[in-house]
Amino acid sequence: xxxxxxxxxxxxxxxxxxxxxxxxxxxxxxxxxxxxxxxxxxxxxxxxxxxxxxxxxxxxxxxxxxxxxxxxxxxxxxxxxxxxxxxxxxxxxxxxxxxxxxxxxxxxxxxxxxxxxxxxxxxxxxxxxxxxx
Amino acid sequence: xxxxxxxxxxxxxxxxxxxxxxxxxxxxxxxxxxxxxxxxxxxxxxxxxxxxxxxxxxxxxxxxxxxxxxxxxxxxxxxxxxxxxxxxxxxxxxxxxxxxxxxxxxxxxxxxxxxxxxxxxxxxxxxxxxxxx
Amino acid sequence: xxxxxxxxxxxxxxxxxxxxxxxxxxxxxxxxxxxxxxxxxxxxxxxxxxxxxxxxxxxxxxxxxxxxxxxxxxxxxxxxxxxxxxxxxxxxxxxxxxxxxxxxxxxxxxxxxxxxxxxxxxxxxxxxxxxxx
Amino acid sequence: xxxxxxxxxxxxxxxxxxxxxxxxxxxxxxxxxxxxxxxxxxxxxxxxxxxxxxxxxxxxxxxxxxxxxxxxxxxxxxxxxxxxxxxxxxxxxxxxxxxxxxxxxxxxxxxxxxxxxxxxxxxxxxxxxxxxx
Amino acid sequence: xxxxxxxxxxxxxxxxxxxxxxxxxxxxxxxxxxxxxxxxxxxxxxxxxxxxxxxxxxxxxxxxxxxxxxxxxxxxxxxxxxxxxxxxxxxxxxxxxxxxxxxxxxxxxxxxxxxxxxxxxxxxxxxxxxxxx
Amino acid sequence: xxxxxxxxxxxxxxxxxxxxxxxxxxxxxxxxxxxxxxxxxxxxxxxxxxxxxxxxxxxxxxxxxxxxxxxxxxxxxxxxxxxxxxxxxxxxxxxxxxxxxxxxxxxxxxxxxxxxxxxxxxxxxxxxxxxxx
Numbered sequence: 001x002x003x004x005x006x007x008x009x010x011x012x013x014x015x016x017x018x019x020x021x022x023x024x025x026x027x028x029x030x031x032x033x034x035x036x037x038x039x040x041x042x043x044x045x046x047x048x049x050x051x052x053x054x055x056x057x058x059x060x061x062x063x064x065x066x067x068x069x070x071x072x073x074x075x076x077x078x079x080x081x082x083x084x085x086x087x088x089x090x091x092x093x094x095x096x097x098x099x100x101x102x103x104x105x106x107x108x109x110x111x112x113x114x115x116x117x118x119x120x121x122x123x124x125x126x127x128x129x130x131x132x133x
Numbered sequence: 134x135x136x137x138x139x140x141x142x143x144x145x146x147x148x149x150x151x152x153x154x155x156x157x158x159x160x161x162x163x164x165x166x167x168x169x170x171x172x173x174x175x176x177x178x179x180x181x182x183x184x185x186x187x188x189x190x191x192x193x194x195x196x197x198x199x200x201x202x203x204x205x206x207x208x209x210x211x212x213x214x215x216x217x218x219x220x221x222x223x224x225x226x227x228x229x230x231x232x233x234x235x236x237x238x239x240x241x242x243x244x245x246x247x248x249x250x251x252x253x254x255x256x257x258x259x260x261x262x263x264x265x266x
Numbered sequence: 267x268x269x270x271x272x273x274x275x276x277x278x279x280x281x282x283x284x285x286x287x288x289x290x291x292x293x294x295x296x297x298x299x300x301x302x303x304x305x306x307x308x309x310x311x312x313x314x315x316x317x318x319x320x321x322x323x324x325x326x327x328x329x330x331x332x333x334x335x336x337x338x339x340x341x342x343x344x345x346x347x348x349x350x351x352x353x354x355x356x357x358x359x360x361x362x363x364x365x366x367x368x369x370x371x372x373x374x375x376x377x378x379x380x381x382x383x384x385x386x387x388x389x390x391x392x393x394x395x396x397x398x399x
Numbered sequence: 400x401x402x403x404x405x406x407x408x409x410x411x412x413x414x415x416x417x418x419x420x421x422x423x424x425x426x427x428x429x430x431x432x433x434x435x436x437x438x439x440x441x442x443x444x445x446x447x448x449x450x451x452x453x454x455x456x457x458x459x460x461x462x463x464x465x466x467x468x469x470x471x472x473x474x475x476x477x478x479x480x481x482x483x484x485x486x487x488x489x490x491x492x493x494x495x496x497x498x499x500x501x502x503x504x505x506x507x508x509x510x511x512x513x514x515x516x517x518x519x520x521x522x523x524x525x526x527x528x529x530x531x532x
Numbered sequence: 533x534x535x536x537x538x539x540x541x542x543x544x545x546x547x548x549x550x551x552x553x554x555x556x557x558x559x560x561x562x563x564x565x566x567x568x569x570x571x572x573x574x575x576x577x578x579x580x581x582x583x584x585x586x587x588x589x590x591x592x593x594x595x596x597x598x599x600x601x602x603x604x605x606x607x608x609x610x611x612x613x614x615x616x617x618x619x620x621x622x623x624x625x626x627x628x629x630x631x632x633x634x635x636x637x638x639x640x641x642x643x644x645x646x647x648x649x650x651x652x653x654x655x656x657x658x659x660x661x662x663x664x665x
Numbered sequence: 666x667x668x669x670x671x672x673x674x675x676x677x678x679x680x681x682x683x684x685x686x687x688x689x690x691x692x693x694x695x696x697x698x699x700x701x702x703x704x705x706x707x708x709x710x711x712x713x714x715x716x717x718x719x720x721x722x723x724x725x726x727x728x729x730x731x732x733x734x735x736x737x738x739x740x741x742x743x744x745x746x747x748x749x750x751x752x753x754x755x756x757x758x759x760x761x762x763x764x765x766x767x768x769x770x771x772x773x774x775x776x777x778x779x780x781x782x783x784x785x786x787x788x789x790x791x792x793x794x795x796x797x798x
Contacts, residue, residue: 001230006259010523012411012438017720028721030728031478038478039411039438041523052234055150056161057226062260063163079430079437093722097666101717124409124440126671127727134762139791143390145278145305164345171345172278172305174390185766188682189693190758195792196695212297212304257276257307267496272525283587294588296595318500321416322427323492328526329429359589363533367584392538393594400629405658451633454549455560456625461659462562542789544677544704563744570744571677571704573789611696611703656675656706 002049002117003059007069009078012039013094016083037081040123042099044073046107049117060115072106096121096129104131135182135250136192140202142211145172146227149216170214173256175232177206179240182250193248205239229254229262237264268315268383269325273335275344278305279360282349303347306389308365310339312373315383326381338372362387362395370397401448401516402458406468408477411438412493415482436480439522441498443472445506448516459514471505495520495528503530534581534649535591539601541610544571545626548615569613572655574631576605578639581649592647604638628653628661636663667714667782668724672734674743677704678759681748702746705788707764709738711772714782725780737771761786761794769796 014037015029025033032038046069050059077086082094088106092098100121108116120130147170148162158166165171179202183192210219215227221239225231233254241249253263280303281295291299298304312335316325343352348360354372358364366387374382386396413436414428424432431437445468449458476485481493487505491497499520507515519529546569547561557565564570578601582591609618614626620638624630632653640648652662679702680694690698697703711734715724742751747759753771757763765786773781785795 001234002263002265003230004261004263008523010437010439012436015722017722019720028726034478034480034484036480036483037411037436037438038409038480039436040409041440052228052230055152057148057150057228057231059230059262061161079433081433081435081437084435085433095717095722097668097717097724098722101666124407128669129724130667130669132667134766135795135797136762137793137795141390143304143306145303167345167347167351169347169350170278170303170305171276171347172303173276174307185762188684190680190682190760190763192762192794194693212300214300214302214304217302218300257274267500268529268531269496270527270529281589283589285587294593318494318496321418323414323416323494323497325496325528327427361584361589363535363584363591364589367533394536395591396534396536398534400633401662401664402629403660403662451629454551456547456549456627456630458629458661460560540789542703542705544702566744566746566750568746568749569677569702569704570675570746571702572675573706611699613699613701613703616701617699656673 001052001059002047003062004045004047005062005065005069006043006045007066007074008041008043009074010039010041011077011080011082012037013082014038015093015095017093037083042077043122043128044069044103045118045120046116047118047120048111048115050113050115060111065111068107068110072110073103096123096127100129100131134185134192135180136195136198137178137180138195138198138202139176139178140199140207141174141176142207143172143174144210144213144215145170146215147171148226148228150226170216175210176255176261177202177236178251178253179249180251180253181244181248183246183248193244198244201240201243205243206236229256229260233262233264267318267325268313269328269331270311270313271328271331271335272309272311273332273340274307274309275340276305276307277343277346277348277352278303279348280304281359281361283359303349308343309388309394310335310369311384311386312382313384313386314377314381316379316381326377331377334373334376338376339369362389362393366395366397400451400458401446402461402464403444403446404461404464404468405442405444406465406473407440407442408473409438409440410476410479410481411436412481413437414492414494416492436482441476442521442527443468443502444517444519445515446517446519447510447514449512449514459510464510467506467509471509472502495522495526499528499530533584533591534579535594536577536579537594537597537601538575538577539598539606540573540575541606542571542573543609543612543614544569545614546570547625547627549625569615574609575654575660576601576635577650577652578648579650579652580643580647582645582647592643597643600639600642604642605635628655628659632661632663666717666724667712668727668730669710669712670727670730670734671708671710672731672739673706673708674739675704675706676742676745676747677702678747679703680758680760682758702748707742708787708793709734709768710783710785711781712783712785713776713780715778715780725776730776733772733775737775738768761788761792765794765796 015032048060088102104119118132122128148165181193215222221235237252251265255261281298314326348355354368370385384398388394414431447459487501503518517531521527547564580592614621620634636651650664654660680697713725753767769784783797787793
């Protein structure tokens with residue numbers, strides 16, 4: 001049994017690898033390499049997998065998952081710049097893939113017990129990245 | 134190959150375990166424990182997995198799946214109260230998880246041949262539960 | 267210039283006019299007349315119309331509108347039963363139309379200055395009601 | 400008869416009025432005032448109103464409208480920072496309202512004949528601004 | 533007070549004016565002029581405007597509107613070819629605009645009393661046409 | 666790590682097996698067997714699975730995947746008739762299942778390295794088919 005909580009946040013970013021010169025950055029990241037950055041409304045789905053507790057009829061209390069997501073992710077990335085404002089993204093190129101990996105690691109260590117099964121992160125209605133255990 | 138049919142229904146419910154006192158029910162289920170109940174527009178996805186029949190180009194005729202979902206699920210839960218009106222939910226706390234499990238069991242025994250691979254049930258655009266074989 | 271804030275809530279209801287007998291209620295309200303009720307995820311859009319303030323670039327601060335909607339509507343209807351739990355719906359048949367009218371009146375008197383221009387209320391993805399000034 | 404074309408773009412921005420001190424900016428714009436900015440996936444709807452041409456069955460060729468939106472708006476704002484990269488937003492606080500007004504003016508002068516009837520601009524699935532003639 | 537009913541249907545069409553030569557058809561209608569046709573999932577919204585009936589709490593019974601839409605529109609266009617199979621589209625170029633106008637006329641004469649206020653017809657998530665009284 | 670690209674296209678089709686007589690075609694395919702065809706707005710999701718490249722922060726450049734989908738799929742099916750206009754669908758009943766299988770095969774041979782992990786194809790908001798490795 002898997003339960004999923006969806007949340008949204010808005011953040012700015014710029015895709016750029018300091019090891020590459022301007023032309024290579026442009027080649028790889030296209031308009032995402034623009035120097036002054038841009039941003040997205042991200043949609044995040046957090047999935048938890050386990051047996052249903054017979055007394056509560058729940059795998060896990062989604063209110064607690066919502067609270068953990070709020071504390072560990074939303075409060076740190078919402079209305080922030082992913083290149084400069086977010087501790088856990090320091091020295092990481094803020095692609096959807098890398099952001100999804102970091103969110104998985106953070107939530108996994110906080111939720112514990114191997115319950116976290118998947119994180120799906122939409123950058124737009126057309127692009128998304130997902131990490132699973 | 135997996136094919137999926139999506140349907141929607143509206144139902145009322147209240148989350149409440151008679152073994153718990155009022156305070157514990159409130160603690161666990163929050164506003165979902167309100168005595169007079171509330172409700173949701175549920176979205177249900179039913180997935181069937183198997184080989185494609187060469188003559189029809191289909192795994193299974195989705196019209197038949199639609200008909201089975203209508204008879205076994207929609208006619209029993211749509212515009213009903215899950216705590217009081219639905220036979221297969223008697224003595225079950227009507228969480229999204231429990232409702233998804235029951236729907237999986239009912240559809241699986243009716244569709245047969247192990248074709249049913251997954252049931253996904255949205256309680257809102259932010260919360261969902263899924264059961265897979 | 268019109269700005270719109272969208273929110274969602276979940277509530278239970280039953281459509282039933284005590285002046286009608288059972289048969290007439292069933293005729294008019296169909297499955298919505300079921301005695302133990304059902305419910306919906308409602309989507310509410312609140313529109314405010316006025317000139318843009320040159321200093322803020324806003325018609326009105328949507329954070330304030332959000333706060334007003336939270337206090338005056340969401341806190342009173344979310345996870346509640348519209349027939350029994352909501353003061354402003356006493357003795358009103360809880361159709362989408364009537365609920366939209368009441369929400370318009372409440373928000374209009376609280377927001378003031380004739381700024382509220384429209385309230386749109388979805389009962390499902392297929393049905394909605396709207397009231398405008 | 401009104402026809403509508405929907406497009407999307409992603410941009411960064413920061414809400415900040417240089418006439419206000421830091422505290423007042425924070426008070427009015429909240430997290431949107433964060434110094435390093437954030438961003439959104441914007442959704443833009445452009446409406447054109449007029450009679451249907453009997454020979455084409457169209458009010459206006461939406462391919463041409465799409466082309467105009469691409470040239471005049473998308474190429475200038477997509478993957479850009481609205482505070483620093485966009486000529487028509489110089490010295491304008493990049494609220495959804497102000498951006499919608501500017502887009503209306505630009506498209507109106509390019510489409511001509513008073514055909515443009517409305518511009519609707521979503522900053523997120525919960526907030527939008529619209530300008531009509 | 534305005535109430536809206538949303539329905540969907542799927543149909544095939546080809547945009548082509550027999551008065552134009554092949555090149556002009558291609559110029560105006562682009563890929564929509566392809567000889568063997570293509571198709572869409574259409575979304576139709578039907579709006580009815582009037583006072584709320586005090587006894588029912590409704591402007592009009594949406595079940596009746598749904599029934600009328602089913603009989604007058606869906607049964608005639610769903611899974612049909614708009615160029616060849618639909619009586620009310622004979623000798624009409626099946627643009628979204630023309631189809632919306634015809635649907636408005638048909639529903640208006642059937643619903644009567646000037647209650648129908650607007651028909652909105654989506655050809656895709658990016659394009660739509662609307663007719664209002 | 667899995668990344669997904671979503672695209673849409675519109676196409677016409679008719680479900681019909683020449684080996685079956687008219688009655689059997691009607692029995693199996695229902696209204697989809699109508700002789701002059703109909704059509705849909707399809708939504709296609711293409712998933713690629715692999716490790717994240719440390720230098721780019723990407724599994725694969727989605728711009729390249731988008732380009733491949735455009736060349737191999739969209740340019741061949743968009744605004745076309747699946748029964749008559751599409752080489753890779755010759756002698757194939759154009760069900761969602763068969764179209765998804767063909768798209769998987771084409772993209773898999775072009776993307777290479779076993780990176781393509783899944784193709785999901787929606788025929789409408791209620792029906793979809795998916796193929797995975």
